[in-house]
Amino acid sequence: MHHLLPLLVALPLLGAALLVAGGRRLPRRAAETIGCTVSGATAALAITLLLNSSPPLVEWAGGWVPVNGESVGIMLIGDGPALGMAALASLLTSAALAYSWRYFDEPPRRHAGSFPALMLVFQAGMCGFAIAGDLFNAFVFFELMSVVAYALTGYRIDEAKAVQGALTFAIVTSLGAYALLMGIALLYARTGELAMAQIGRGLDRTAVHGGPDALVLASFVLVLTGLLVKAAAVPFHFWLPDAHAVAPTPVCMVLSGVMVELGTYGVWRVYGTVFAGPGGIPPADLRRVLVVLGVLTAVVGAVMCWYQRHIKRLLAYSTVAHTGLFLIGIGVLTPEADDGIALYLIAHAGVKAALFACAGILLDRYGSVDELALFGKARQLRTVAALWGVGALGLAGLPPFGTALGKAVTEEAVGGALALVYVAASAVTGGAVLRVGARVFLGLGPRPKSDGEYETTGAGERPETRRRLSRVPDTMTAVPALLLAGALAVGTVPGFGGLVADAVNEAGSGGVVVTSVHWTVPGVLLGLASALLAVGLTAVAVTRPALLAAPDRALPLRRLQSGHIGDYVAWLLVGTTLLGVLALPGVLGA
Amino acid sequence: MSRRTRLWLVAVSGTGLAALLVAACLELPPFGGSSHPYGERAVRAALARHTANTIASVNFDQRAYDTLGEMSILFAAVLGCVVLLRQARDEHRARPEPAEVDLPVRRYALIVLPVAVVGGLYVIAHGQLSPGGGFQGGVVAATALHLLYLGADYRALERVRPVGLFEVADSLAVSAYLVLGLAGVLAGTAFLANTLLPYGTFNTLSSGGNVPLLNAAIGMEVACAVVVLLARFLDQAVEIEQGNGKDDKDDKDDKESEKENGKENGA
Amino acid sequence: MTAVPHVLPYLVAVWVFLVGCYGLATSRNLIHAVGCLAVCQSATYVLLLAVGYRDGATAPVFSDIEPGSRPLVDPVVQALALTDVVVGATVTALLLALVLQVSKRHGTVDPDELSELRG
Numbered sequence: 001m002h003h004l005l006p007l008l009v010a011l012p013l014l015g016a017a018l019l020v021a022g023g024r025r026l027p028r029r030a031a032e033t034i035g036c037t038v039s040g041a042t043a044a045l046a047i048t049l050l051l052n053s054s055p056p057l058v059e060w061a062g063g064w065v066p067v068n069g070e071s072v073g074i075m076l077i078g079d080g081p082a083l084g085m086a087a088l089a090s091l092l093t094s095a096a097l098a099y100s101w102r103y104f105d106e107p108p109r110r111h112a113g114s115f116p117a118l119m120l121v122f123q124a125g126m127c128g129f130a131i132a133g134d135l136f137n138a139f140v141f142f143e144l145m146s147v148v149a150y151a152l153t154g155y156r157i158d159e160a161k162a163v164q165g166a167l168t169f170a171i172v173t174s175l176g177a178y179a180l181l182m183g184i185a186l187l188y189a190r191t192g193e194l195a196m197a198q199i200g201r202g203l204d205r206t207a208v209h210g211g212p213d214a215l216v217l218a219s220f221v222l223v224l225t226g227l228l229v230k231a232a233a234v235p236f237h238f239w240l241p242d243a244h245a246v247a248p249t250p251v252c253m254v255l256s257g258v259m260v261e262l263g264t265y266g267v268w269r270v271y272g273t274v275f276a277g278p279g280g281i282p283p284a285d286l287r288r289v290l291v292v293l294g295v296l297t298a299v300v301g302a303v304m305c306w307y308q309r310h311i312k313r314l315l316a317y318s319t320v321a322h323t324g325l326f327l328i329g330i331g332v333l334t335p336e337a338d339d340g341i342a343l344y345l346i347a348h349a350g351v352k353a354a355l356f357a358c359a360g361i362l363l364d365r366y367g368s369v370d371e372l373a374l375f376g377k378a379r380q381l382r383t384v385a386a387l388w389g390v391g392a393l394g395l396a397g398l399p400p401f402g403t404a405l406g407k408a409v410t411e412e413a414v415g416g417a418l419a420l421v422y423v424a425a426s427a428v429t430g431g432a433v434l435r436v437g438a439r440v441f442l443g444l445g446p447r448p449k450s451d452g453e454y455e456t457t458g459a460g461e462r463p464e465t466r467r468r469l470s471r472v473p474d475t476m477t478a479v480p481a482l483l484l485a486g487a488l489a490v491g492t493v494p495g496f497g498g499l500v501a502d503a504v505n506e507a508g509s510g511g512v513v514v515t516s517v518h519w520t521v522p523g524v525l526l527g528l529a530s531a532l533l534a535v536g537l538t539a540v541a542v543t544r545p546a547l548l549a550a551p552d553r554a555l556p557l558r559r560l561q562s563g564h565i566g567d568y569v570a571w572l573l574v575g576t577t578l579l580g581v582l583a584l585p586g587v588l589g590a
Numbered sequence: 591m592s593r594r595t596r597l598w599l600v601a602v603s604g605t606g607l608a609a610l611l612v613a614a615c616l617e618l619p620p621f622g623g624s625s626h627p628y629g630e631r632a633v634r635a636a637l638a639r640h641t642a643n644t645i646a647s648v649n650f651d652q653r654a655y656d657t658l659g660e661m662s663i664l665f666a667a668v669l670g671c672v673v674l675l676r677q678a679r680d681e682h683r684a685r686p687e688p689a690e691v692d693l694p695v696r697r698y699a700l701i702v703l704p705v706a707v708v709g710g711l712y713v714i715a716h717g718q719l720s721p722g723g724g725f726q727g728g729v730v731a732a733t734a735l736h737l738l739y740l741g742a743d744y745r746a747l748e749r750v751r752p753v754g755l756f757e758v759a760d761s762l763a764v765s766a767y768l769v770l771g772l773a774g775v776l777a778g779t780a781f782l783a784n785t786l787l788p789y790g791t792f793n794t795l796s797s798g799g800n801v802p803l804l805n806a807a808i809g810m811e812v813a814c815a816v817v818v819l820l821a822r823f824l825d826q827a828v829e830i831e832q833g834n835g836k837d838d839k840d841d842k843d844d845k846e847s848e849k850e851n852g853k854e855n856g857a
Numbered sequence: 858m859t860a861v862p863h864v865l866p867y868l869v870a871v872w873v874f875l876v877g878c879y880g881l882a883t884s885r886n887l888i889h890a891v892g893c894l895a896v897c898q899s900a901t902y903v904l905l906l907a908v909g910y911r912d913g914a915t916a917p918v919f920s921d922i923e924p925g926s927r928p929l930v931d932p933v934v935q936a937l938a939l940t941d942v943v944v945g946a947t948v949t950a951l952l953l954a955l956v957l958q959v960s961k962r963h964g965t966v967d968p969d970e971l972s973e974l975r976g
Binding site: 003004005006007009010013014016017018019020021023024059060061062063064070071072073074076111114115117118121124125128136137140141143144147148150151152154155157158163186188189190192193194213214215217218219221559560562564566567569570571573574576577580581 | 591596599600602603604606607610611613614616617618619625626627628629631632635648651652653654655656658659660662663665666667669670671672673674676678679680754757758760761762764765768769771772774775778779780781782783784785
């Protein structure tokens with residue numbers, strides 16, 4: 001079975017190559033059919049492998065199986081989390097391709113296959129990153145998914161915002177990637193290895209006085225910089241709203257649903273295999289780094305989410321907020337929290353992709369994604385309204401959604417004040433989404449007024465379909481409905497949570513720790529609390545807009561999101577230094 | 591953020607990062623040291639498989655899977671550039687005017703062109719033996735073609751460079767690499783395993799098993815990819831102009847599509 | 858001061874990286890910014906190759922030397938640097954394509970004048 005692991009990369013790439021080779025002759029329908037089929041087949045393969053991943057699969061590309069523990073080849077990991085992420089990425093790519101089925105923007109002349117081909121390469125990149133067990137190989141696939149993501153983000157070249165967002169995204173992420181590579185070079189210099197597990201062992205072996213030194217710290221900081229830029233943690237997050245607000249909707253579904261989360265997954269993987277040993281970064285320091293950044297990210301993301309009127313941008317900020325929650329969860333380094341985050345991440349992917357899909361319907365129907373401009377306009381879209389409302393409540397963590405289950409498990413694991421961050425961040429982001437729904441689909445409350453010039457409006461956007469939709473095609477509503485059903489299933493299908501927990505624990509602790517994942521009374525209450533809070537916030541925002549719209553207090557924060565590449569690079573440097581400072585005590589103490 | 595604030599931020603955080611990195615450098619093994627465990631293993635593995643150029647062995651045998659990713663990045667970038675540098679809705683194509691080329695430039699270009707193309711192909715073919723290989727040779731061969739643009743004119747280049755064909759060849763080269771990799775899986779060994787072909791005599795063109803084949807696939811991919819990339823940028827520089835003018839180009843597809851655009855704009 | 862030659866190449870890499878970052882942060886022209894990003898990437902080449910260097914060693918290519926007759930520099934970092942170069946070239950191409958479209962849509966390549974996305 002393990003020989004099939006590289007096919008997760010090879011299959012979509014082959015599909016993409018065939019699509020391009022057939023490019024000029026292929027009619028659009030055929031190109032899209034091939035795209036969907038190949039993407040779906042890869043998803044099926046990922047799921048098959050996932051079901052067979054206990055004990056975890058390991059594959060050495062090229063058949064370079066280690067001799068005496070040493071190999072010159074590249075290791076691929078096929079454990080639960082790796083294959084789970086690959087399966088999630090594949091499923092979302094398939095969903096996005098199905099969503100864009102025949103209705104998406106005109107393909108470039110004589111290149112009908114280029115959009116599905118790019119999506120397939122994107123899928124290959126994400127799968128490759130998920131199953132990489134070699135640090136340099138992870139960098140290569142990190143770059144592959146980034147490069148495709150830049151091109152896909154800038155896909156609508158007629159839009160001024162789209163090309164600017166894509167450029168910002170490209171420059172900031174590339175800089176992060178080079179930092180990652182610097183870190184890899186430092187680790188290679190110290191240990192002479194590239195496979196993650198071997199580097200980890202090498203660090204433990206060469207540790208002076210049994211602890212980390214400046215070299216380990218620097219490589220940790222550089223590697224984390226790259227991954228956190230991808231994960232969009234504050235202060236590395238500035239590119240995300242700019243890029244996700246302007247990317248075509250099907251692309252947003254994948255970007256926000258899984259690519260960003262792959263950064264978080266990368267942090268989990270790299271810490272666990274490379275830096276967790278005695279020669280790496282002590283757990284207390286990692287906890288400090290991730291919890292501080294996570295809380296910061298959750299708060300900034302939630303506050304900024306609340307003040308957006310550009311609907312896709314609002315959803316993008318909610319992704320930032322959730323990234324913060326994920327980082328806190330993996331930062332506390334308990335098996336229970338890891339399980340919770342895994343569930344949360346899966347369900348969040350479904351909910352977030354569904355919400356983006358609904359936003360895309362608004363864009364294609366009304367030529368706008370602006371909350372104020374669309375006030376009361378979408379009254380006749382009943383189905384979409386229902387999907388939007390369900391999605392918003394799912395985002396807020398209403399039981400029995402998978403988001404709520406994952407959140408509840410994590411809240412119990414992190415405990416205390418951190419649990420409040422979870423409740424608050426999910427309530428605010430869910431509330432913001434619900435507020436948009438109440439205004440756009442129901443036209444509730446007084447007509448809102450614009451609250452200042454320092455904002456990005458979503459008006460005057462061009463629909464992504466060939467012309468404005470007069471009726472919403474079935475695929476465009478079926479896809480979000482299915483995604484939401486998936487998110488619901490994560491929380492309700494009995495045994496699913498236990499399966500995920502077992503897979504995560506087997507990879508994390510080698511199966512030593514056995515946790516049980518199930519609904520608990522406090523968990524359900526906390527979930528209900530955040531959902532109620534979200535509804536309450538919405539009610540206040542809709543009926544008394546003046547009460548919560550205090551733009552002046554959030555203005556300094558909003559001014560930071562300046563759209564200026566230089567600013568973002570400066571913040572990236574600040575973030576890198578911050579990482580170093582936060583992790584410094586462990587090195588000084590060693 | 592004002593320029594001044596940004597500069598302060600960069601200065602402070604840059605100093606912090608610099609301090610960290612310098613401290614790390616002081617802990618690195620001394621420059622020129624002799625401990626390279628992976629490197630030594632790689633040399634042994636390359637010799638065992640009769641590949642004279644160890645770097646080619648690392649690229650196309652030991653870490654061929656990395657090269658697959660690398661090739662896909664190039665492939666994706668080409669596809670991305672095709673998409674990003676397409677003709678926008680408010681643009682049209684203009685037929686470029688032939689330009690006068692000075693005689694010495696023309697002579698130089700036409701003499702060097704065949705030499706450079708052959709040089710590129712040589713570098714590709716000898717990738718497993720001497721420094722170079724598919725990546726380097728591919729770039730040389732592809733850029734060599736563009737001497738025609740310098741020496742003659744754009745239309746002469748277009749005649750020897752049917753972009754569509756190069757796009758197809760590019761993706762076929764990618765497929766070839768993948769199929770060679772999949773052959774290993776089908777044979778029951780592993781993806782990209784170099785165990786199907788005999789390793790041949792050391793230091794000859796056919797040595798190294800799979801290496802020359804993968805190297806050739808990469809050479810073709812890179813050459814085609816660079817041609818297509820440059821073609822897209824040249825298109826932007828020479829042909830595509832802003833404004834909704836009429837296409838001068840005698841291209842059926844273009845005209846049809848233009849008509850469609852017109853209809854839509856009118857609607 | 859005897860330690861200086863042993864770390865100098867590494868320090869060069871650090872310097873190049875930081876200079877690139879400074880250029881990116883203060884750039885007034887997007888094409889210049891793309892160049893600065895390439896500078897940052899050059900730092901990774903320098904670091905990789907410096908890490909793989911060995912005193913008195915030659916290239917790990919056996920077309921004209923006898924295996925085992927001379928010490929060799931690390932071939933792995935060279936392969937990594939090659940990958941890195943390809944990645945850099947393609948990213949630069951894509952970035953330039955995007956800059957080209959930015960200049961068409963916004964009529965400027967000065968990041969100070971791009972103000973569509975904020976808040």
